Amino acid sequence: MSTRAERQAMTRTALVATARTLFLDDGYGATSLDRVALEAGFSKGAVYSNFKSKEELGLAVLDEIHREMVAEVVEAVGVATTYDDAINGLEGWLKVRLGQPRWTALEVEFAAVVRTSPFVATELAARHVQIREAIAALLLEIGRRTGMRLVLPADQVALALLSLGIGMGAQRSLDPTIDVHAFTATIRSLLLPPEAG
Known part of the structure; x- marks a missing residue:
């Protein structure tokens, strides 16, 4: 027998999964909360008992996607024991994931909400x-594991890489023939191999 909290958590999970599919397939703007509720098999009241607004549901969807992407990057490079393994692992992830049209379109469309919602702007900035x-x-x-050296402080390199990823992702979502080599070359300019012993 599940508790009320467990049922609510299951409902929330189902709503996020349904919203994710609809937002990715049809777009954030084209998907109503009524449709999310209907497709998930719940009332609109169930949506509002879990999320204060469509924007909050959108953030939950993006949170799930971001967690998956970060986990994939960690998996791709997290066990690297050499500089080249780390760079090659990241390049492999970039070739598959960077600029996926549905994910990128959702990110861009949702970010456009920032223009009219201080709540979303604050939440996206925090994320x-x-x-x-x-x-x-x-x-x-x-760096600790492989001896890789950063040319700037880690927070600045992270900002540069995230910014490059967002920009190149948007470009690749429109033109998937764009090679990720430019990204990898930039990475190699910011992340240097270990100094020769």
Whole structure:
């Protein structure tokens, strides 16, 4: 027998999963909360008992996507024992993930909400800080393991890499033939191999 809290958590999970599919397939703007509720098999009241607004649901969807992407990057480079392994692992992830049209379109469309919502602007900014902190921590960990050196402080390298990823991701979502080599070359200019012994 599940408790009320467990049922609410299950409802919330189902709503986020349904919203994610709809937002990625049809777009954030084109998806109503009524449709999310209907497709998930709940009332609109269930949506509002879990989320104060559509924007809050959108943030929950992006949080889930961001957690998955960060986990994938950590998996791609987290066990690297050499500089080249780390760079090659990241390049492999970039080739597959950077600029996926549905994910990128959702990110861009949702960010446009910032123009009219101080709440979303504040929340997205806070999330980007968390992502940059995760990137910086990963860079420092890889550096400890492989001897990789950063040309700037880790937080600045993380900001540069996230910014480059967002920009190149937007470009690749429109033109998937864009090679990630430019990204990898930039990475190699910011993350240097160990000094020769």
